[in-house]
Amino acid sequence: MTPEDRFPGPEHPDSGPRHQPDLDVLPYGTYYEPDPSGGYPGTAYEAETYSGYGGARYLEQHWPAAGPEHGHTVHAHGPEPAHGEHPGYEPTLPDHPSPVRGDDPPTIELGPPLPEPGLPYHPYPAPAPGEPPGPLYVVGDVHGYLDELRAALRHQGLIDEGGHWSAGRARMWFLGDFTDRGPDGIGVIELVMQLAAEAAAAGGYCRALMGNHELLFLGAAKYGDEPVQSTAGTASFLAAWRLNGGQQHDLERLEGHHIAWLRRLPAMALEDGHLLLHSDTTAYLEYGESIAEVNDAVHDLLSGEGVDEWWDCFRRFTKRFAFRGDAGPMAVRELLDIYGGTRIVHGHSPIPYLTGAVHADDGVPPHIPGPYVYADDLAVAMDGGVTMEGRLLVARLPI
Numbered sequence: 001m002t003p004e005d006r007f008p009g010p011e012h013p014d015s016g017p018r019h020q021p022d023l024d025v026l027p028y029g030t031y032y033e034p035d036p037s038g039g040y041p042g043t044a045y046e047a048e049t050y051s052g053y054g055g056a057r058y059l060e061q062h063w064p065a066a067g068p069e070h071g072h073t074v075h076a077h078g079p080e081p082a083h084g085e086h087p088g089y090e091p092t093l094p095d096h097p098s099p100v101r102g103d104d105p106p107t108i109e110l111g112p113p114l115p116e117p118g119l120p121y122h123p124y125p126a127p128a129p130g131e132p133p134g135p136l137y138v139v140g141d142v143h144g145y146l147d148e149l150r151a152a153l154r155h156q157g158l159i160d161e162g163g164h165w166s167a168g169r170a171r172m173w174f175l176g177d178f179t180d181r182g183p184d185g186i187g188v189i190e191l192v193m194q195l196a197a198e199a200a201a202a203g204g205y206c207r208a209l210m211g212n213h214e215l216l217f218l219g220a221a222k223y224g225d226e227p228v229q230s231t232a233g234t235a236s237f238l239a240a241w242r243l244n245g246g247q248q249h250d251l252e253r254l255e256g257h258h259i260a261w262l263r264r265l266p267a268m269a270l271e272d273g274h275l276l277l278h279s280d281t282t283a284y285l286e287y288g289e290s291i292a293e294v295n296d297a298v299h300d301l302l303s304g305e306g307v308d309e310w311w312d313c314f315r316r317f318t319k320r321f322a323f324r325g326d327a328g329p330m331a332v333r334e335l336l337d338i339y340g341g342t343r344i345v346h347g348h349s350p351i352p353y354l355t356g357a358v359h360a361d362d363g364v365p366p367h368i369p370g371p372y373v374y375a376d377d378l379a380v381a382m383d384g385g386v387t388m389e390g391r392l393l394v395a396r397l398p399i
Contacts, residue, residue: 004395010154017314020135026176027238029156047058052075063284068224074309087235091328099278101380109380115394118151120340129388131169131200132206133169133171133204134167134168134169134170134171134203135170135171135396136170136171136172136173136272136274136396136397137156137158137167137170137171137173137272137394137395137396137397138170138172138173138174138175138274138276138345138382138394138397139152139173139174139175139386139392139393140347140371140382140383140384140386140392140393140394141151141175141176141177141211141347141348141350141383141384141386141392142174142177142178142182142386142392143177143178143179143180143181143182143185143245143386143387144178144179144180144182144183144184144185144187144188144190144247144250145182145188145386145387146182146183146184146187146188146191147252148391148392149188149191149392150191152391152392152393152394153394155394156394156396157171158172159195163191163194163322164195164198165193165195165198165199165202165204165206167199167203167204168202168203169202169204170199170201170204171204171205171248171271171353172195172199172204172205172206172207173206173207173208173209173269173271173276174192174206174207174208174209174210175207175208175209175211175276175277175278175345175346175347175382175383176208176210176211176212176213176214176265176278176346176347176348177211177212177213177214177278177347177383178192178208178211178214179213179214179217179246179247179250180212180213180216180217180241180244180245180246180247180250181244181247181294181387182245182247182386182387183246183247184250185217185250186249186250186253186254187256189258189261189262190258192206192208193258193261196208199256207269208265208277209265209266209267209268209269209277209278209280210262210265210266210298211278211279211317211347211348212278212279212314212317212318212348213244214262214265215313215314215317216237216240216244216246216261216311216314217241217246217250217251217254217262218262218263218302219237219241220237220238220240220241220242220246220249220251220260220313221254221306222237222310223236223237223310224236224237224308225238225239226237226307228307228308228311229308229311235311237307237310237311237314240314241281245387249290256328263299263302263303264299265371266291266295266298267284267287267294268291268294268295268339269291269297269339270283270291270339270340271349271397272397272398273341273342273343274341274342274343274345274397275335275336275339275340275343275344275345275350276344276345276346277335277344277345277346278317278346278347278348279317279318279320279346279347279348279349280320280321280322280323280324280330280344280346280348280349280381281316281317281319281320281322281335281348282322282335283316283317283319284335284339285334285335285338286316287313289338290338290339290352291339291340294339298313301313316397320348320349321349323344323346323374323375323378323379324354324374324375327377328374328376328379329375329376329378331375332344332375332376332378332379333378336378339398341359342378343378343379343380344375344378344379344380345379345380345382345397346379346381346382347381347383348383349381349383350384350385350387350388350390351366351371351372351381351383351384351385351390352368352385352388352390353385354372354374355372355379356390357367363388365388365389365390366385366388366389366390368384368385368391368393370393370395371384371393371395380395382395
């Protein structure tokens, strides 16, 4: 198991292992379903598709079809955080997640996560004058896996062979968590910054949300070993960052322009009826009653000098699983009622943990066909578990 988001905190006064409550209740949902013939935006395969399973709605992924030999990809992983007891630290995910419920629907393969050499790609055509905004894409948690990110973007025709924006007026949102656990977090940040400039020049845009690992990384750089208030004992951003997969070479390469860009990232956004969040939590409600209020509150916090306030914000946005189980749809609707939109799209909680499809005893990586729709079809999970040999997900959302 890949340890996820371990840190000391005031909610848990002891340091013993705890299991997330209600983890045996799996969400009612399923994966996106592609057209078996593949296709690209603007082709005959662009229409949405629907499933007859319990009325769950599928959204088309537009990944080219491929043979059965591409069931999963093994990634070259960087070092993982140590797994085991640590005073004041504990995982928020279970050591033994529940198995997938017997009546869960079958998953449908989307094609190879990484393109084979010579695989053709189809750049988004240049828009005509007056053409409406381009298609909307979202990218799940990257966690330093730069090569996988480039391959996934190239697979969708969003970048060219040289790694430059090739999607015209298309729009793309990264859902946060660029660093930690993987081999090149700074490289990921620099690529996203580069694409943001290139997309703007082409009439589209590439934007990003702040994830809890951005808060942790920036906190480690700013406060280091300075103690923070925690009833679990002495804690610091640097210790928590290291325990959560922080890579020393990322910290050594972090420069002022990276920090300035990261600190300006919004916590949430609304695009075409999709409420975009990093974390599947209702903690956003504690920072404001509008998207602007939440984003301003987080930016003000990061501009101040309060280490405890910064730590508390990190703690809140590391919570997860609010949209699972019987109460999940109610939590989603509460956020949608306050901030707008008709569906939440989030990262943060790896799909293998949401569904129970974690590593089997034989070490076979989890099978992640694509983004996961759940909570009465109101939530879409985008963290494909790239840190646990899942996949890095890039998906087109309906406009």
